[in-house]
Amino acid sequence: MNSNKINKIKENFKKQYAKIKNRVVICGGTGCIAGGSQQVYEAFQEEYKKRGLDYCLEITDGCRENSTYISKSGCQGFCAQGPLVSVGEIFYTKVKPADVPEIVEKTVLKGEVVERLLYVNPVNGEHCKTHEDIPFYKKQHRILLADCGKINPEDINEYIGHNGYQGLLKAFEIGPEGVIEEMKKSGLRGRGGAGFPTWLKWDLTRKPKSKEKFMICNGDEGDPGAYMDRSLLEGNPHSVVEGMIIAGYTIGASKGLFYIRAEYPLAIKRIQKAIDDCYKMGLLGKNILGSKFNYDLEIRYGAGAFVCGEETALITSIEGNRGTPRPKPPFPATCGLWGKPTAINNVETLANIPYIMVKGGDWYSQMGVGKSKGTKVFAMTGKVKNTGLVEVPMGITVKEIVYDIGGGPLKGDKAKAVQTGGPSGGVIDPAHFDMPITYESLQEIGAIMGSGGFIVMDETDCMVDIAKFYLDFCVDESCGKCAPCRIGGYQMLQILNRITEGKGKPEDVDKLKDIAHAMQKASLCALGQTAPNPVLSTLKFFPEEYAEHINEKHCKTGKCSKLVRYEITDKCIGCGMCKRACPANAITGEVKQKHVINQEKCIKCGLCFNNCKFKAIVKK
């Protein structure tokens, strides 16, 4: 086997890299690009040109001694604080192009720190100089995300320089059985949500005899509120490509396919570049590195159907059809794409593979607890101070993620709930915030690990409204093939609509549960089986909110607009603005006297509330 080629590139990269005096990394994740990081990247080049300083944009033999390497990286995770720039160890947040001359003048040339660009710890007001000083990063255990935020995603040499494709060499060395053994030791389970042991999936696909087999990467990240797969595909595409090659080699596949959402154009572009570069380097195609293993990789685009995240629906979609699921068994491992044995893994699962190969299964299984090993990337969003991507060891508690890493809720000091697993998941109530997060523990309380959505909610969020939001999503995304999902979801949504409009009946709760259980048992695929989860889980932990909506026709958060009660307080000076604005003639009162709203007539449009200049109208 020809491992020299990779090792030569690695050595040469290290040699060239040693010539660099310092490195400026500008985050090129989608969040930071939206915040203007491309302009910051250009401003650095401009500034270096203006000052006549040496710099390079990639590490090549042409890099000069003592120059600066200005590079973009993948998503560094701290999206709320972008654009992010680091100069050596020093870490700046919210950088604008106008800040660049000062950074070059002080930090690059003199090694001084620009205080105002440092992240300030909101708890103690301290300025944080490096990643490690920031609580958001301190408690994390970044493996996948570490490289994602460091190396240039478009440079295969840099990936190789950072131990890239060493995992593949190892796999060739120990053979498919060795790989499966190592994966078994690692305890890695599917990161797409269901948690099926990865080694078992590969073993099941490897065993059937077939001329053709397929390996598929599921990049159809559809959970609204999760974006870790996007960040990995964009930020460290080669780690996913390497995972795909190792997986293909292990199961004996002739071809691998990436199925990526068309809504992620940058991810598609970067994966395509990674694939092209691999062909040029002999890492794809015929007789890869002299191993006699032939393997091709191609991309297929998703087209915005949530159900295509389900593996049989995804296969149907790649075959060029409407993406509807089919009954299992037969499982894809025996009868998948074009009827051939097929293994489908999620992006995050695949990104883990190279690390497990290089460092060993035992190293990986040291992290985590029980049957949940390794780390998990969560997309923490919602009502929390630090939103962004976090990578934590399995077994960490919700409390640690929300309060230590996330900095606590946005307003007030208490989070009301955390939602995991998106439209297929459920909520975790504060009583379970101390529970270690594992596949099993989440399942037990009615939430799921899911792909990694982690949404923090506070007192202003209405749980009935949240349940309705997710169900509405699933009803919209139901493919319509099976009746339990198509009809059950619709009927549940009708009931929830009724409840949030103040027309709920006491028997509605039981009816919701009945339909939900029928859907769970009878639906064809995971979409329908899990669609009732958000409703059941909010019913379990927040029954009083449903009762309030149904019995008192009241929503204390004011999110359900039809249940809001507008009242005029003593601040009213009797100007008459509200009376004139009211389309239902529900407001009465004499000039210069306090007005009154007739609740019977009020249609809850909120115009009075918006028009009052004296804040005399309150929402209850």
Added chain:
Amino acid sequence: MSNETTASKVDLTAIINKWKNVEGSLVMMLHSVQDACGYVPRETAMEISKQTSIPLAKIYEVLTFYHFFKLTPPAKYQISVCTGTACYLKGAPQLLAELEKVINVKAGQTSEDGKFSVQALRCIGCCGLAPVISINGKIHGQVKPADIKGIIEETTKGEATHE
């Protein structure tokens, strides 16, 4: 943008030739067409059917199943409001309401002059910046309802000089 000019812009033969021998490539063909003209015109769909022998009904079955495919020409300014969970919690519904006020276009509609279209999108994966809107692919993060007017003005600025 009239239908004719956009439809003829596509080098359909090249697209079909690239994919016709690849199994299950209908979705990819339709992506290429939409990439070139912003939507999939009916005459193009008919031409694909003719050249590939895929029944037109099958093509429309696929086109209408996936949210991504558009059957009508896109507006000049395509505004997408992300209504993923993070954005929903942080005020996406208010942004849609504000857009309706400012440009008088509801979600899922296009203004009569074809200038603006508003779409409620599921998730564009910028949850850290919620709430997010995107106009012709450019992403604006942490948008407040009061910002909408300014963003629209900023986007359409220079309109007079372009036309």
